[in-house]
Amino acid sequence: MSKDIFEIRFHGRGGQGAKTAAALLAEAALEQGKYVQSFPEYGAERQGAPVKAFVRISNKPITIHSGITHPDVVVVVDPTIMKSVKVADGLDPNGIILVNTNESIDDVKKKIGFEGRIVVIDALKISLETLGKPVTNTAMLGAMAKTIPSIEFETLKNYTYSHFLKKLGKDIADKNIAALERTYREVAL
Numbered sequence: 001m002s003k004d005i006f007e008i009r010f011h012g013r014g015g016q017g018a019k020t021a022a023a024l025l026a027e028a029a030l031e032q033g034k035y036v037q038s039f040p041e042y043g044a045e046r047q048g049a050p051v052k053a054f055v056r057i058s059n060k061p062i063t064i065h066s067g068i069t070h071p072d073v074v075v076v077v078d079p080t081i082m083k084s085v086k087v088a089d090g091l092d093p094n095g096i097i098l099v100n101t102n103e104s105i106d107d108v109k110k111k112i113g114f115e116g117r118i119v120v121i122d123a124l125k126i127s128l129e130t131l132g133k134p135v136t137n138t139a140m141l142g143a144m145a146k147t148i149p150s151i152e153f154e155t156l157k158n159y160t161y162s163h164f165l166k167k168l169g170k171d172i173a174d175k176n177i178a179a180l181e182r183t184y185r186e187v188a189l
Contacts, residue, residue: 003072004058004059004060005056005057005058005060005062005064006056006057006058006072006073006148006150007054007055007056007057007068007070007071007072007073008022008025008054008055008056008057008068008071008072008073008074008075008144008148009052009053009054009068009071009073009074009075010022010051010052010053010054010055010074010075010077011050011051011052011074011075011076011077011078011081011085011087012050012051012053012076012077012078012081012137013048013049013050013051013077013078013080013081014042014048014049014050014051015048016051016077016078016135016136016137017077017135017136017137017138018040018051018052018053018075018077018137019040019051019053020137021053021075021077021137021138021140021141022038022039022040022053022054022055023038023053024137024138024141024156024159024160024163025038025055025141025144025151025156026038026055026057027159027163028151028152028155028156028159028160029055029057029151031155031158031159032152032155034057034058034059035057035058035059035060035061035062036055036056036057036058036062037054037055037056037062037064037065038053038054038055038056039053039054040052040053040054041053041054041067050081050084050085052067054067054068056068057150068090069089069090070090070091070092071090071091071095072092072095072096073095073096073097073098073144073147073148074087074088074091074095074096074097074098075097075098075140075144076097076098076099076100076101077100077123077136077137077140078100078136079099079100079101079103082099082108082111082112083111086112087112088112088113088114091114091116092116093115093116094116094117095116095117096116096117096118096119096147096148097112097114097116097117097118097119098118098119098120098121098140098143098144098147099118099119099120099121100121100122100123100124100136100139100140101120101121101122102120102122102124102125103120104120105118105119105120108120119143119147119187119188119189121139121140121143121183121186121187123136123139123140123143123179123183124136126139126179126182126183126186127139127179130175130178130179130182131175131176131178131179132175138160138164138176138177138179138180139179139180139182139183140183141156141160141180141183142179142180142181142182142183142184142187143183143184143187145157145180145184146183146184146187146189147187147189153184156180157177157180157181160176160177160180161173161176161177164176164177
């Protein structure tokens, strides 16, 4: 992970917010003065179909314009996707995979065949308890901020709050920040 560009690949399903989480992460990094890219890749463009979203973060201009095949971090927003998608493909053994699941790290290792660093958090449970619905993208951002030290938690939190405040109002913004803060506190490293 000592390369010039830090690359993150999200795996989820259409409508779950992987694209939004990637965009929020990139915008927060931009607020930190970084160069960023964020874009989705859709298969069949429908709700529930597998979706990838990509984020590149760098201290220098980014000239690559393609999907991420060798990420530093993989974020699995929907754990059921691990049955049909090889989420760890291209992930360096020194990379990190962050999975929204209530399963153990050993169970995830068996499913995906990745022997590197795996971080698990039950973002679904946290989202249900804080947001009242199964939307895990903001909770996963909190876990990412804890897992990846180069992401400034306060900047991510502030940007996420202002995004939801403008788009959906104070109540939804407050609930999303509660989810983000809780996963940040609860993720075990």
